[in-house]
Amino acid sequence: MSPIIPPDDSLLPKWLSSRLNVDAPLEPGEPLYQALYEPLYTNDPDDPIQLIFQDIAFNEVQSLNFISGFRGSGKTTELFRLRKQLQDDDYFVAYANALDYVLPSEPVDISDFLIVLAGSFSDSLADQLEVDPVKESWWTRIVHYLTKTKVDLEGFDVKVGGKAAGADVGLNFKTSLKQVPSFRQKLREKMAPRLGELRNEVQKFFVDAIKLAKKKSKTEKNVVLIFDQLEQLRDALGDKAPVADSVTSLIGNHREDLQIPSVHCVYTVPPWLKFKLPGLPTRLLYNVKLCNNDDDRTRNGAGWTTMRNIVERRFTADGMRRFFGDVGPHGASPLADQLIRFSGGHFRDLLRLLRETLLRSRKLPITREIMNSAIVNLRASFLPIPVKNAFWLNEIGAKRDSLLKDTSAESIRQMTLFLDTHCVMIHRNGNEWYDVHPIIREEIEEIVKREQPAPQAPAST
Amino acid sequence: MxxxxxxxxxxxxxxxxxxxxxxxxxxxxxxxxxxxxxxxxxxxxxxxxxxxxxxxxxxxxxxxxxxxxxxxxxxxxxxxxxxxxxxxxxxxxxxxxxxxxxxxxxxxxxxxxxxxxxxxxxxxxxxxxxxxxxxxxxxxxxxxxxxxxxxxxxxxxxxxxxxxIEAVGSARMIGEGIFSLSRDREDMGLPGDPGDPAETLAEAEKIRGKPGREILLAQLLHRTGRQAYRRLQWDLALKCLREAFDLEEAHGGDPELRFELANDIALLFHDLAKWDRAFHYCRRALEIAENHFGQSHPMTATALNNLAALLQATNRLSEAEPLIRRALAIDEARLGKDHPSVASMLSNLAQLLKATNRLADAEPLMRQALSIDEASFGKEHPRLAIHLNNLAKLLRATNRSSEAEALLRRALAIDEGTFGKEHPKVAIELNNLAELLRATNRLVEAEPLIRRALAIDEASFGNEHPRVATDLNNLAAFLRAANRLTEAERLIRRALAIDEASFGKEHPRVAIELNNLAELLRATNRPAEAEPLMRRALAIDEASFGNEHPTVAVDLNNLAQLLQDSNRLAEAEALLRRAVEILDVFGKQTGYEHPGMQKAAANYRRLLEALGKQPGGSGPDVV
Structure with a gap:
């Protein structure tokens, strides 16, 4: 059903704003999903969601998938698409948001990660199926285990049978694990010599939980755990990178622990991990490409169609016409196209540009000046670009490669920052390739041209 | 507060x-x-x-x-x-x-x-x-x-x-050095209708003479003065600002307001080329700032900057430099190195370095200032136009005209978009761009730009203002290049008279006009009239910039050419030799060949040939 668009132009910006403001992940089936969301990779042989789905389908018992994507690129919405597709195919899918269990600014350790993994599965089970939150909860189990094995957490009351009991105990444990660094640290210290034991406890829990899930959801297929937002773990500003190091160690040294037996595990991991762990098989939710990887950056029709559809879904055909004025076939509007071009195929940057035009739209349709002003404003947020970075970025744009010199913390941090702030975008058609965000290309070229050392005259002989 | x-x-x-x-x-x-x-x-x-x-x-x-x-x-x-x-x-x-x-x-x-x-x-x-x-x-x-x-x-x-959020044309902005960013670019404030000064003045009149309302009256007059100033109503602006200042001094206890008023009045006198009075109010502002806010306060930096700008405008460069450096140090320490005030100070210092021929030192400061303001205000802000112009001039001086042209066109677009097409700021941009086009022999493109600039400035400032003299000079240069010599001579003489009246007879601007006029006389076969003018120009520039300045080399070259016309080759050789030596030193110091070097070297080479001498020997290298 077509959305009801206000007939009065003075009310249109508010209506459009409410549609642009939907930036939380959308689930297939939600009314807004169909209205607003354009799946980014459908009909693409490289569709990472489809590839993961196939991997799970081909591996009957268990599988381990890593998926990586950029901030604001619609990653979680894509993972919801995967979940929906799996559920439609009779899988029981547990989805967990890592940020519900860990603080993104704190390093993660294998012992507390295993605890969190089991806990997140347990919570998902409790959310989706009717299970006993005390008897069948992982959180109760872990407290029992610690009590039974007399692990003294020195000052932290996690004993069963105290004032707090049952679900409260588990809840306290879960909250402390996330919020209280000293508690987590103490737990790590105590668990370090008992890692094997903890691993067994976790696996035993999963065996029981999978049985329960299959029984309650009446499926024969093995279960899937999607553990999202792990890539959000990142270091605060500064020279040291304890969080990044801990994530690298977790994925690099404990892969066997991340493969829960009889579970299809899907983890989101940070894009920079590919530089630290080059052999890690990771599916990348790459940026929509508006151009091809050739010298002239020739236009990529499929990418343009996707981005135009995103605009049209949010604005509707009527809204497009009233807001942008001249709209041709297939949602092609000169002004909207210019915004798409400067979004570089980045989903959130496109929405941001649209919103900037909306804020300036006192009269409809908008003018070219308003569009330019929106672009200038977005560009300002990328500036200033230090000269050193400009040279690197310029080379990336020219060679379409990351040109990462080494895997030192400094290089990785800088590249991560480039990716996080969308200065650099990763695309693929066949192979992965890199490019600089179009909104800063000219700026970078200017800096490089300006700062390029003058060619030295050949020495006379 | x-x-x-x-x-x-x-x-x-x-x-x-x-x-x-x-x-x-x-x-x-x-x-x-x-x-x-x-x-x-x-x-x-x-x-x-x-x-x-x-x-x-x-x-x-x-x-x-x-x-x-x-x-x-x-x-x-x-x-x-x-x-x-x-x-x-x-x-x-x-x-x-x-x-x-x-x-x-x-x-x-x-x-x-x-x-x-x-x-x-x-x-x-x-x-x-x-x-x-x-x-x-x-x-x-x-x-x-x-x-x-x-x-x-x-x-x-x-x-x-x-x-x-940026201030709309304000004394603080003055303090940030806008008016002193370039000797050719007095700022008229930022865009937007300032409001009707008559309305504000009417409000002020209602309370005039009422006891205890003197400060409110001063504030209203201050506002009226600024509104009038931004509408280019000079007499009203001056009258209101001075009355407000006197009222504040007599009744007020608000040094901040007094400081702003002193600054505003100084700026106004600067624009009117009334230097003595501009100095008086600039020094008053500095005194107020140092006494009330302290030696290391940003307001003191503002006052130092403004005084330095005034010294620079009146060609007292060696006195200006320590003041602007002190102001820069204060702002960097107090406001941080990325603050727009620091950008203005850097730009002012760069202008000073450029004026004293330290181009290699000036360029990075200009680029740093541009970069700070781009980051702070975005790429379309009128402050950027000022930086772009300054940088373009420096690039021209170091023979990088195509890069300079791109910057000037960007500056023009910014100011037209910001102030409208009839604003004096736009006239400056038009002049700068036209001058570059003329210098690169694109006369057809240049003429309409110059005439448009002249019309804007005459309408804005009246016919006797130094900015009109600048426009007249530019137009004359173009006419000369187009061989319309009679019209050109009339314009140059008019420009010379305006600048002698405004700046005095020993100012470098006067030297430029003397040279221009002399060149025209030479071109029309009146060498006897031309020579004293050229010698006067040379003397002014030597006194202003020192004996080793490229401007002096240009004067020497001009005079040598004139002497050659009259077959006074030995006199000419000494002058040309000195000119080439000065430009040679310039090239070695800056890493860039001076735009006049090739011409001077060729002139010198031809002269030596005419004298039957070989290039080289103990003279400068002209090969």
Whole structure:
């Protein structure tokens, strides 16, 4: 059903704003999903969601998938698409948001990660199926285990049978694990010599939980755990990178622990991990490409169609016409196209540009000046670009490669920052390739041209 | 903040004209639920003023909740304050985070704390988003912009906004060196209708003579003066500003207002080329700043900068340099190295270095200033046009015309877009671009630009203003190049008369016109009339710039050519030899060949041939 668009132009910006403001992940089936969301990779042989789905389908018992994507690129919405597709195919899918269990600014350790993994599965089970939150909860189990094995957490009351009991105990444990660094640290210290034991406890829990899930959801297929937002773990500003190091160690040294037996595990991991762990098989939710990887950056029709559809879904055909004025076939509007071009195929940057035009739209349709002003404003947020970075970025744009010199913390941090702030975008058609965000290309070229050392005259002989 | 501050700030920040404020209003109008806004403002006073005006946007003061960011308590303190706000009424529409005014000594530390605070809020973004159904605003210095994406990339999502709030034409802006950015570029203030001075004056008249209302009267006259100034109504502006200053001195206790008034009057006299009176008020401003705010206060830096600019405008370069360096050091220490004030100071210092032939030292300072202002104001701001012009002139002086042309065209587009096509600022841009086109032999493109500039300046300043003289010179140069010599001579003589009356007979501007006129006389076969003019120009430039300045080389070359015409070859050789030596030294010092070098060298080579001598030997290398 077509959305009801206000007939009065003075009310249109508010209506459009409410549609642009939907930036939380959308689930297939939600009314807004169909209205607003354009799946980014459908009909693409490289569709990472489809590839993961196939991997799970081909591996009957268990599988381990890593998926990586950029901030604001619609990653979680894509993972919801995967979940929906799996559920439609009779899988029981547990989805967990890592940020519900860990603080993104704190390093993660294998012992507390295993605890969190089991806990997140347990919570998902409790959310989706009717299970006993005390008897069948992982959180109760872990407290029992610690009590039974007399692990003294020195000052932290996690004993069963105290004032707090049952679900409260588990809840306290879960909250402390996330919020209280000293508690987590103490737990790590105590668990370090008992890692094997903890691993067994976790696996035993999963065996029981999978049985329960299959029984309650009446499926024969093995279960899937999607553990999202792990890539959000990142270091605060500064020279040291304890969080990044801990994530690298977790994925690099404990892969066997991340493969829960009889579970299809899907983890989101940070894009920079590919530089630290080059052999890690990771599916990348790459940026929509508006151009091809050739010298002239020739236009990529499929990418343009996707981005135009995103605009049209949010604005509707009527809204497009009233807001942008001249709209041709297939949602092609000169002004909207210019915004798409400067979004570089980045989903959130496109929405941001649209919103900037909306804020300036006192009269409809908008003018070219308003569009330019929106672009200038977005560009300002990328500036200033230090000269050193400009040279690197310029080379990336020219060679379409990351040109990462080494895997030192400094290089990785800088590249991560480039990716996080969308200065650099990763695309693929066949192979992965890199490019600089179009909104800063000219700026970078200017800096490089300006700062390029003058060619030295050949020495006379 | 003094009692007059709100009144005064309302003048500085006319919110109804400011795009940043209007965007914030629109954002609040269109956005429901949680959103994140960063407001960038020049200083603490501006932030406090904006906070006081928030009820205009949300209807009632109760809809705003302020959270004070205490840099000493660190970023954690801010996060805790926010997370402790558990029972926020639904009527709250804005949570406004800012810091109380701090001692200028603490500003760099506070700015670093802002960065950490942003990073901390980014970590708690999910909690903030869940907890608050309103707009979270962080209001801080311009420097916040540059690390927003880095420190708070998640908060900086689609439901966010960055608003820049800049003062509309103000004495503070004067203090930031706008008027002194270039000797050719007196600033007329920033865009927007300043309001009708007659209306404000009528308000002032209502309270004139009423006891105890003198300060209010001074404030109203101040506003009237500024409005008149921005509408180029010089007499009214001067009358009101001087009366306001006298009233403040007699009755007031507000040194800030007195300081601003002294600055405004100095600027006005500067624009009118009344140097003695401009100096008087500039020195008064410095005295007020040093006595009331201290030796290391940014206002003192402002006053030093303005005085340096005036010294530079009157060619007292060696006196100007220590003042501008002291001003720069104060602003860097107090405001941080990325502050727009620092950009202005850097630009002013660069201009001074350029004027004293230290081009290689000047260029990086100009580029740094441009970069700071681009980061602070975006790429379309009129401040950038000033930097672009200055840089273009330097590039021209070092023989990089194509790069210079691109910069000048960008500057013209910015000023036309900002001020409209008939504004004196646009005339400056047109002149600068036309001059470059003329120098690169693109006369057809140049003429309409020059004539347009002249028409704008005559309409704006009257027929006897030095800016009109500049336009006349430019047009004459073009006419000469087009072989329309009679018309050209008339214009040059008119320009010379204007500048002699404005600057005195020993000013370098006069030397330029003398040279121009002499060249024209030479071209029309009147060498006897030309020679004394050229010798006078040479003497002025030697006295102004020293004997080794490239301008002196140009004078020497001109005179040598004239002497050659009369077959006085030996005299000419000595002059040309000296010219080539000066330009040779220039090339070695700057790394760039002076644009006049090849011509001078060729002239010298031909002269030696005419004298039957070989190039080389003990003379300069002209091969």
């Amino acid at each position: 003094s009692q007059s501050a709100p009144e005064y700030l309302a003048e500085l920040y006319r919110l109804e004209e400011l795009e940043g404020w209007q965007l914030l209003a629109r954002h609040l109008e269109l956005t429901e639920g949680f959103s994140f806004v960063v407001v960038l403002a020049p200083d603490d006073a501006a932030v406090a003023y904006l906070r006081s005006r928030l009820p205009d946007l949300v209807g009632t003061p109760e809809a705003v909740r302020r959270v004070v960011f205490d840099p000493a308590a660190g970023a954690g303190g801010l996060a805790e304050s926010l997370l402790d706000m558990s029972s926020l009424p639904e009527t709250i529409r804005i949570i406004w985070i800012d810091a109380d005014a701090v001692d200028p000594e603490q500003i760099p530390a506070r700015d670093a704390a802002w960065r950490e605070a942003l990073a901390r809020l980014n970590r708690y973004r999910n909690t903030l988003q869940e907890r608050f159904r309103c707009t979270l605003v962080m209001a801080g210095p311009f420097g916040l912009q540059k690390f927003l994406r880095e420190a708070a990339p998640d908060l900086w999502s689609i439901r966010s906004l960055v608003c820049r």
